[in-house]
Amino acid sequence: MHLILTGATGLVGASVLHNMLAQESISRISILSRRPVKMAEGHEKARVIIHKDFKTYEKALLDELRNAQGCVWALGVSQNDVDKKQYVEITHDYALAAARAFATIHPDAPFTFVHVSGEGATQTPGMLTPLFARVKGQTETALVDLGKQNPMFKVYNVRPGGVDWTKHPEIHPFIPKQAMFKKALMPLNLVYPSIMTPTREMGKIMTELAMSKGEPLEGKGIGMEGRLVSNLAIRRMAGL
16 A cells, blocks of 8 residues: 655654554555655655645656555644744645645545644634634635545544654654643643543554545544544544
8 A cells, every 4th residue: 555644754744654664554655745754764665755845746746646545644833833824825725735636646546635633623713713723624624625526535634632742752763852832731641631642543543544445434523524533533543
């Protein structure tokens, strides 16, 4: 199986890549990245494709991805690190550009697009809704709508909660230094574990979703007609 991955140098993407590399049934991983990916070095099945413009996909690149069956779209940025225009571009425009391009690579066979969203994203924003929640929600809706227009393009919007990397030492040498506010969340594992998302289990679930045929999901924590996987559902599916 051939899968595509973005955001591999970030926390979520690194957790997914670690799981993909361990999956014997995955024979090729095409990693789209602006820069080299250290975790991929030395792994024959992982190919890093340096891609500078995530709004443009030339025919030559799509030809390289022609037999990919799925993608985990983990590319993202904090709303605190960029201005509003940049945040919308990276969060919404990049994801939609890639989805539209990937929907064309083999339109007669299923392609599963796993979009990494986040808890707090909403389709019903209010006056006090933060930017990330509003834009993530808009992106989720646009991707599901694209899937309805292209029956073979299967979308899952996955919403991790507080991402916990502390029990996943294999990825520690490869992830960015985590902000202090994220470290401050770690004690919540003891008090409110249900709002946390361990990276090892998260990476496994996202990989398995990308490997699937993309059929609508059911069960507690599933929404958007089987296309939304909340943190509650991630934990349930992981047996937590």
